[in-house]
Amino acid sequence: MREALREEMLRDPRVVLMGEEIGVFEGVYKVTRGLLKEFGPERVRDTPISEAAIAGAAVGAALGGLKPVAEIMYMDFVTICLDQIATNAAKMHFMSGGKLKVPFVLRTQYSLGRVHGAQHSQFFPSIFFQVPGLKVILPSTPHDAKGLLKAAIREDNPVVFIESGVLYRTKGPVPDGEYVVPLGQCDVKKTGNDVTIVAVSRTVIEALAAATKLEEQGITADVIDPRTIQPLDLTTILESVKKTGRLIIASDDVKCGGIGSEIAARVVEEAFDTLDAPILRVASPDMPVPFSPTLEQAYMPNAQKIIEAAQRLIG
């Protein structure tokens, strides 16, 4: 991610970063390490604790011709500036009759799985894909995080880029040299015949672990990471469901009105007759995130829950 920010800042002088603790402190999770030193305080701008001002200033700076990347430290804090994202930025292009462009990226992260309690762990991406005009990115690997962030910065639309705090610790191959991951393309991480598992963000890791275990039981799975929810590459998902006839959707948001609900509804609308079994969602329960590490682990979607869902479908 740091490489993506750095490369895009070198590539385009209009790219500026703004957010709390991103400069001197180099980011709460050190994503912006070294960037203040390299680019200076004009382009790496520490802000007061003012989420509405951070998001609003990013919108305004984009209107004024810059390409801001604003960071909101925890996804929970996005609610404080939601007005700027959902009611200003998302609608500006539309309600100006196509005249205005607000190209900026709002980076944030959710810390489910890091024992941060109810107010620092929430993951509610549906708020953003319920608002036409925003693009919503949920990377799950270092490769995609870099390539998608670069693509996001090059977008002419407002983009919400949601990282998983747990995934900051994951390692994975990142190619040398320039590459971009285009928005709206699923990554088929594993192929199989018996069940399709669509997973996003942190649950991609869980889905892959589940698929490996299921294989030992003779059940093979397609594991698909949509990587972006808006735009959503439904075609790849439908093709897989056509083959397997069974669909599980795993994601860290709560079940009610979440990513799973949306994908399930679209699959039913488009391909009901290809389904051999009900669609199952493996999501967080409809309650706030508990603090106790034991309870938090029980709360979260995991490989075991995905395995159980697959067994229920195939039985």
Added chain:
Amino acid sequence: MLRKMIEIRRFEERVERLFLQEGALIGPSHLYLGEEAVAAGAIGALNDDDLTTSTYRGHGHAIAKGAPMKPLMAELFGKSTGTCKGLGGSMHIAIYPEKGSMYATAIVGSGIPIATGVGLALQKEGKRRVAMTFFGDGASNTGAFHEGINLASVWKVPVIFVCENNMYAMSTRADYAVAAESVAARAQAYKMRGMVADGNDPVSVYLAAKEAIGLARNGQGPTLLECMTYKLHGHGVYDRGDYRPKEEVEAWLKRDPIKGLEANLLKANLATQGDFDRIEKEVAAEVEGAVTFAKASPVLPFDELAEYVYVRQ
């Protein structure tokens, strides 16, 4: 300046008739009647390439910044020839980037941090351009106002925050809801200049704005400029403002900004009644031309709407 004020007044009076008498327009619309001196004076002090942002009470700002009446009127009618192709409406009519009128928000206070961001872009550009944003006394009670002007002061961006204090946020009086001596006094808490101008006197507004703009251009940061003014009618086109004391309304009506400016111009021998008559005639023709244009214009086909949700890469 007088011309701009008359343009705004006659445009708004015509809009009011289109709503109330002719039933030709529907939806929320917040008229600028009575506040003309603020837009004309403050925007009159800007250069053409400076940028403004506006609010849902934005017809006046748009006219003052140079948006032509035809697309403005067409927007009110929801027509494809409008400033926003009929997708914005009255509350976003002042989105006219062709003349540097960059945005108009319908969420009270939310334009303030956006102006800070526009200012940041202009500061970085280094061409000594400035941004000016308008909002009301009610907006100064929002969190966005306080966050936005604090950040503007921290970054010393070239922005003039113009508060149109018309004494009421809908029916809520500023002397009840603003827990400060004045809106301008709030600037002090953010190490920002606060200035007060007579918002019914375009010269007072112009001179104050000119000073604030000059300082902003020279890298001396933002100013909060409070202009004391009054709406001729109520909050929106359907609101008669009955909650305002009669004596107060009458006292402000005597201070009509257009009549005041005309009297001063006559007294100083800078214009004649004939000049005013000529302006009135020209403006009346322009307004009627805009109405005819708007009525004759087509509505955007619904099938095309999806094209406006995202910028095509």
